[in-house]
Amino acid sequence: METENQTVISKFILLGLSDDVDLQPLLTGLFLSMYLVCVTGNLLIILAIISESNLHTPMYFFLSNLSFTDICFTSTTVPKMLVNIQKQNKGITYEGCLTQMYFFMIFAGLDNLLLTVMAYDRFVAICHPLHYTVIMNPHLCGLLLLLSWLICLTYSLLQSLMVLRVSFCKETEIPHFFCELTQILKLACSDTLVNDIVLYFVTGLLGIIPLIGILLSYSRIIFSIMGISSSGKKYKAFSTCGSHLSVVSLFYGAGLGVYLTSGTAHPSRKGSIASVIYTVVTPMLNPFIYTLRNRDMKGALRRVFTRGTYSQ
Template sequence: MMEAQNVYPSFVYHMELGNDTQISEFLLLGLSEEPELQPLLFGLFLSLYLITVCGNLLIILATISDSHLHTPMYFFLSNLSFADICFTSTTVPKMLVNIQTQSKVITYAGCITQMFFFTVFAGLDVFLLNAMAYDRYVAICHPLHYTVIMNPWLCMLLVLASWTMSVLHSLLYSLMVSWLSFCTDLEIPHFFCELNQVVRLACSDAFLNDMVRYFTAMSLAGSSLTYVLYSYCKIVFSIRAIPSAQGKYKAFSTCASHLSVVSLFYCTSLGVYLSAGNTHSSHSSAAASVMYTVVTPMLNPFIYSLRNKAISRALKRCFERETVKGPLILGLQN
């Protein structure tokens, strides 16, 4: 009996009734298997993660603390910042733990959970960027009706709809992956449980899974990008009709930050997935995916704080209040 047990390692998978194999763990190979690179990767990704969290928290703090930013545009921006924090937090902390503990293991349940939340917050980013595009379209093309159209109830409804569609979309993917059966090849050449990489490991027929994933992903990305482009075409035509050059600049400057974030998000994510089919190196694909999973959420706060004067002023006022408050409290205590 002992010899029979040693043939199949119990920590990798266990057998159930019939011929189906239910695995219990995957191995995340990460960005590199070179031991000397692990400290460098740990320091780099820890720094990027801390910058991402702090930068997006500052955006949320600025929009909450400054009454001038209590508008639909900044309401959506604070939700986008929250989504970016969660988006990065689904992948980077696990990667850092694996590097620190020199372990590559992630449980089957942990992998499915990571895929679920990663897809939720990726979809939430897409839907929130669409809501922000609609907000800019109404502000530029229908300025006299802006406050009536973009009322608080509609803003809350758009955010709630974004959450609902993101969760349902992610739940579909997670359920379809959980129906697949896996064999003994459990190594994922990535630093997180990336959906395409996990499906490739399945030893059962994944044709239906692939068709549903590609159809829903292309429908979501295609319709979202089409709407954003349509909105900005209408915005450009409206801006061109403004008689003064100063008015044109002011109108366009309100859209510049959002347009920069949209361009960065779609260019990096689409670039990774379009190049994934042309590269034979899974590690190259994993390295490229760092752009939209880590770098883009980190850059968003910088784009909005540098290109948006209202955010810059709000952050400055916030820091000035804290600077004044500190000596004042110390003086009262003394």
């Protein structure tokens, strides 16, 4: 018996984080609050960097792009989840699911690559301070950003087009609050061997190579800092990397948890709970992590609020 064509599928069912009706108002309030904090915090970072000329440096250039990516990253999943909870409707159309999956992969990949580029920026700043402005020139910064976009757009388009060849027999339930590629492939009726090979090969490359780059950068940074005789200079050097290292640890730690749970034969909601960390919590915390220990950012934000107060 031949498998029905995937066009028979009109929608998927997103099971979300819980079936408990009593928890739905709590989840709505919690995720709406986190989403608003994420968007507001990252917009303030972008505004502060744009408005302050002393923040027009490679480090803050990449930070502003990371903030923009985090806003888009969270916006691909949370609004749809909130709408589904409010309407008591867990459905998402086939086209909507593929669209969400496509943009989710783009911004997840961008988050990953931007963190890697920022680690390289810190490596150059600490290990080669005299050549920093020459190496991290505007041309290279723009090229690194463009390359990151091209890689993510190509990878996401490839994966999305390959999903179009997959067939589904009936309306299927996804044990998640958004359309994740690994969960979708597990619900397919047709053979997904090629999809799985491409998924794990490319995801491995985009996950392992950037992580190796980050680890190598920080190993060189630590070795260089340990050679500094002044304790004050050591602290200053460590403080410039502390925020970025915290975000990297949170992002990759949560990502590893999701990867391990997604590899199980029977998908469960444990993976969706782990996904909340890197899809919602990490983008929400980034503005706080990058501003609490950064005098330049705190000063820039203070001036932004001051101008806003005087203009009223």
